[in-house]
Amino acid sequence: MKYDVVVIGGRVGGSTTSLFASKHGLDVLMIEKRQEIGTPVQCAGATTCNTFQTLDMKPSNKYICTEIYGGTICSPDGNRAKLRGKKVEGYILERKAFDKHLAIESARAGTDIMVKTMVTDLVRKDGKVCGVVAKHMGKTMEIEADLVIAADGVESQIAPLAGLNTQKRPQDIGSCAQYEMVGMDVDPNYVEFYFGANTAPGGYLWVFPKGEGLANVGVGVRNSPYPAYHYLQKFTSQLPATPVELNVGGVPLSGVVEKTFTDGFLLVGDAAGQVEPLSGGGIHTTVECAKIAGEVAAEALEKNDTSTRFLKNYEKQCRAKVGNNIKNSLKYRRIMDKLVDEDFNEITKFLEGHDLESISKLSMMGLIKGHPNLLGLLKKIL
Numbered sequence: 001m002k003y004d005v006v007v008i009g010g011r012v013g014g015s016t017t018s019l020f021a022s023k024h025g026l027d028v029l030m031i032e033k034r035q036e037i038g039t040p041v042q043c044a045g046a047t048t049c050n051t052f053q054t055l056d057m058k059p060s061n062k063y064i065c066t067e068i069y070g071g072t073i074c075s076p077d078g079n080r081a082k083l084r085g086k087k088v089e090g091y092i093l094e095r096k097a098f099d100k101h102l103a104i105e106s107a108r109a110g111t112d113i114m115v116k117t118m119v120t121d122l123v124r125k126d127g128k129v130c131g132v133v134a135k136h137m138g139k140t141m142e143i144e145a146d147l148v149i150a151a152d153g154v155e156s157q158i159a160p161l162a163g164l165n166t167q168k169r170p171q172d173i174g175s176c177a178q179y180e181m182v183g184m185d186v187d188p189n190y191v192e193f194y195f196g197a198n199t200a201p202g203g204y205l206w207v208f209p210k211g212e213g214l215a216n217v218g219v220g221v222r223n224s225p226y227p228a229y230h231y232l233q234k235f236t237s238q239l240p241a242t243p244v245e246l247n248v249g250g251v252p253l254s255g256v257v258e259k260t261f262t263d264g265f266l267l268v269g270d271a272a273g274q275v276e277p278l279s280g281g282g283i284h285t286t287v288e289c290a291k292i293a294g295e296v297a298a299e300a301l302e303k304n305d306t307s308t309r310f311l312k313n314y315e316k317q318c319r320a321k322v323g324n325n326i327k328n329s330l331k332y333r334r335i336m337d338k339l340v341d342e343d344f345n346e347i348t349k350f351l352e353g354h355d356l357e358s359i360s361k362l363s364m365m366g367l368i369k370g371h372p373n374l375l376g377l378l379k380k381i382l
């Protein structure tokens with residue numbers, strides 16, 4: 001078997017890469033180890049409107065649960081600041097349906113897909129990656145490719161096989177647990193974030209509405225005395241709601257890995273650390289980088305050059321698109337690491353009475369001048 005491109009992993013990173021590579025006329029095989037693309041879910045499903053602009057797709061109610069207009073910040077002392085918006089700022093996706101939809105679209109564009117097939121090794125010739133070894137229902141096969149693109153998630157086993165260093169320290173991984181719950185009394189168009197040392201140390205707790213009383217309720221923590229599930233149980237046991245699904249997973253929160261390309265090989269999505277470290281949001285950034293991977297793959301094949309020298313264009317373009325976002329987000333995450341409960345109380349108090357528009361209109365200096373306590377807080381943390 002021989003393909004132009006083999007893509008490893010079939011969720012948002014893999015399917016988007018395959019979609020764009022196929023749209024550019026490449027012969028693509030996407031390999032997913034699970035028997036169903038999109039499961040088990042390891043995501044709360046919030047994404048920006050940009051995701052759909054990048055994908056060049058109209059958001060569809062096949063996979064969109066709700067439109068999001070703003071968010072509510074909930075402080076440790078129980079105060080709430082609702083930041084109201086006037087337009088759609090983003091969506092809550094049903095990730096299972098969204099990922100499968102992306103895979104279906106890439107198949108329609110020409111991608112061949114193998115499910116329940118695990119890539120176990122890379123094939124190399126003269127140091128260059130030139131294929132994969134895959135196992136399907138007990139049968140091992142070798143598949144040749146001019147280019148291999150791995151989008152195999154935060155625990156990527158493939159990147160080290162290609163000689164890329166993706167090792168992370170435990171404190172650079174957000175550990176998450178989430179219930180999908182029924183019977184939630186929440187505004188269907190507003191996300192909620194809860195902060196505090198007893199609620200979500202090193203992270204936050206989220207309530208993302210899915211409509212009709214459904215919501216994803218989850219917690220992401222770092223460096224915490226207990227696992228995420230402990231905080232999830234503590235919060236949800238007080239709710240008059242019941243879970244129908246439990247998801248657990250890790251999210252890389254240390255920024256993009258050292259290098260995302262080598263001879264005949266690219267790395268995409270969580271595997272490459274293409275996630276905003278403050279929010280843990282990786283759908284929009286992964287989609288941006290996966291689209292670039294598909295386009296660079298097409299150019300590389302056209303020029304018959306899949307060398308490191310050419311493929312470095314992938315990393316360069318990703319850096320230009322999402323590099324600053326990710327870098328700034330890491331800076332803010334480090335600032336947030338220094339906040340204590342009193343700071344979250346203060347920030348929430350400050351945000352009360354503002355809406356999204358007024359906050360985005362005010363310059364940082366305007367915000368600080370108008371709030372002496374905030375100036376003190378910034379002096380302390382910066």
Ligand SMILES: Cc1cc2nc3c(=O)[nH]c(=O)nc-3n(C[C@H](O)[C@H](O)[C@H](O)COP(=O)(O)OP(=O)(O)OC[C@H]3O[C@@H](n4cnc5c(N)ncnc54)[C@H](O)[C@@H]3O)c2cc1C
Nearest residue numbers: 009013033043044045046119153176249269270281282283
């Ligand atoms: C609990 C939680 C909540 C989150 N919430 C949000 C959110 O609300 N918004 C947001 O933007 N981001 C969120 N994220 C992050 C987001 O889910 C990820 O950034 C995004 O899914 C990354 O996609 P990916 O395709 O790179 O990796 P993944 O989604 O991890 O997909 C990797 C795929 O590769 C497959 N695979 C792995 N190894 C192999 C192999 N050897 N052979 C074949 N297949 C293989 C896996 O089965 C999997 O399907 C959340 C993460 C977690 C853990």
